[in-house]
Amino acid sequence: MKILQNSDIPIYKQIAGQFKEDIMNGRLAEGDYLPSIRGLARDLKISVITTMKAYEQLTEEGLIAPVQGKGYIVNPQDREMVKEQHLRLLEQHLQNAIESAKLAGIDREELVNMINLLYDIE
Amino acid sequence: MDSILTAKGLTKKYSKFTLGGLDFEIPRGFATALIGANGAGKTTLIDTLCGVIRATSGEVTYFGEDTDIEEAAIREKIGYCASSSFFPQGWTAKDIAMSMELAFDSFNREKFRTLCEQLDVDSDITKKPKPMYKQSDGNRMRLSLAAVFARETDLLILDEPGSSLDPLMRDRLCDRLREYLDDGNGEKSIVFSTHNIADMENAADYAIFMDKGRIIESGFVEDLKDKYIIARGEAADYDKAKHLLMSHSKNRTVFDGLALAENAEELARLGVDSEAPTLQQLSIGLLKYAEETR
Numbered sequence: 001m002k003i004l005q006n007s008d009i010p011i012y013k014q015i016a017g018q019f020k021e022d023i024m025n026g027r028l029a030e031g032d033y034l035p036s037i038r039g040l041a042r043d044l045k046i047s048v049i050t051t052m053k054a055y056e057q058l059t060e061e062g063l064i065a066p067v068q069g070k071g072y073i074v075n076p077q078d079r080e081m082v083k084e085q086h087l088r089l090l091e092q093h094l095q096n097a098i099e100s101a102k103l104a105g106i107d108r109e110e111l112v113n114m115i116n117l118l119y120d121i122e
Numbered sequence: 123m124d125s126i127l128t129a130k131g132l133t134k135k136y137s138k139f140t141l142g143g144l145d146f147e148i149p150r151g152f153a154t155a156l157i158g159a160n161g162a163g164k165t166t167l168i169d170t171l172c173g174v175i176r177a178t179s180g181e182v183t184y185f186g187e188d189t190d191i192e193e194a195a196i197r198e199k200i201g202y203c204a205s206s207s208f209f210p211q212g213w214t215a216k217d218i219a220m221s222m223e224l225a226f227d228s229f230n231r232e233k234f235r236t237l238c239e240q241l242d243v244d245s246d247i248t249k250k251p252k253p254m255y256k257q258s259d260g261n262r263m264r265l266s267l268a269a270v271f272a273r274e275t276d277l278l279i280l281d282e283p284g285s286s287l288d289p290l291m292r293d294r295l296c297d298r299l300r301e302y303l304d305d306g307n308g309e310k311s312i313v314f315s316t317h318n319i320a321d322m323e324n325a326a327d328y329a330i331f332m333d334k335g336r337i338i339e340s341g342f343v344e345d346l347k348d349k350y351i352i353a354r355g356e357a358a359d360y361d362k363a364k365h366l367l368m369s370h371s372k373n374r375t376v377f378d379g380l381a382l383a384e385n386a387e388e389l390a391r392l393g394v395d396s397e398a399p400t401l402q403q404l405s406i407g408l409l410k411y412a413e414e415t416r
Binding site: 005010012036038039041042045046047048049050052053 | 151152153296297300301303304306307308324325326327328342343344347398
């Protein structure tokens with residue numbers, strides 16, 4: 001976990017985003033506990049309320065849930081939902097790629113070739 | 123709100139200044155910042171809450187049940203730290219340790235010694251310790267903080283703890299405040315006053331803004347950051363936008379001001395940009411608004 005204090009992205013969004021990533025790629029598994037709100041605030045040198053807001057956002061999105069007296073636990077993740085979220089992200093990135101390609105005067109064929117090339121390198 | 127302290131109609135009258143009547147709550151498990159200009163009444167409020175001075179009228183409930191600050195059991199749970207010299211001028215760290223030991227059951231002399239060493243000031247075993255009058259404001263504050271943190275408390279009330287400290291020491295203070303909240307696991311709370319919130323922006327969870335003895339706004343910092351925006355525009359657009367601004371600052375090139383977030387779209391239609399405020403920007407906007415509408 002790392003946060004930037006002077007970023008354009010609010011700190012609570014940075015925190016929520018990183019936990020979301022950890023949950024999506026399995027680094028945080030179902031049943032795992034997130035660090036305590038005040039403990040994380042202490043480590044990240046930020047206010048408690050900012051950390052709390054990040055956890056509230058993740059709760060609203062159904063990724064985690066509060067457990068009385070024990071903190072926040074990672075919810076069982078719906079595989080379809082996770083895939084759906086990845087798909088949305090992918091679409092968004094491709095959209096950006098297409099936009100950049102158009103700006104640079106790169107046609108469809110060239111773009112597809114680039115993707116093929118990059119896919120092979122991976 | 124689960125509050126550690128509730129004030130109802132709290133009033134302190136002086137011949138030339140009146141604090142209140144104030145109604146407010148301090149949330150349990152968080153750090154609350156009292157923000158206001160010099161002379162806003164922050165110290166009067168803190169001293170009233172801590173029983174250093176008596177309220178003219180009104181009532182304060184501590185820890186959900188007690189209302190008498192004279193009671194030793196309540197004082198034992200509150201760690202009070204004055205902004206100016208609180209201990210007698212002739213006292214040294216040793217005198218402080220002795221008096222704290224007499225006054226508070228939970229005062230831990232070894233902890234005090236360790237804290238003094240960490241904060242780089244005289245401790246009770248320093249040879250030839252300096253009396254208070256020979257110490258800088260910063261050193262006096264460090265000693266007061268060491269004395270408070272060497273006790274077991276549930277509520278810290280600190281008057282301008284950051285003001286006399288250098289940047290490095292202030293950073294350590296913020297660390298220690300977060301540590302206190304963490305160790306308290308949601309049960310311990312902090313109130314601190316400041317006229318320069320930029321220094322302690324990341325140590326404040328809840329904010330109470332004061333102007334001329336009144337509370338002008340209060341809330342959790344993240345909620346306040348959602349409620350308000352800082353509007354920025356070109357000077358030419360000022361006249362059509364100014365009715366949406368709460369505070370006004372304009373020169374021949376640009377203008378800015380505090381506005382309600384709900385007006386962001388309308389401002390955008392007028393060609394005015396907005397950004398989420400930092401706590402510092404929010405403070406300036408709100409205090410300016412109070413000054414303009416006083």
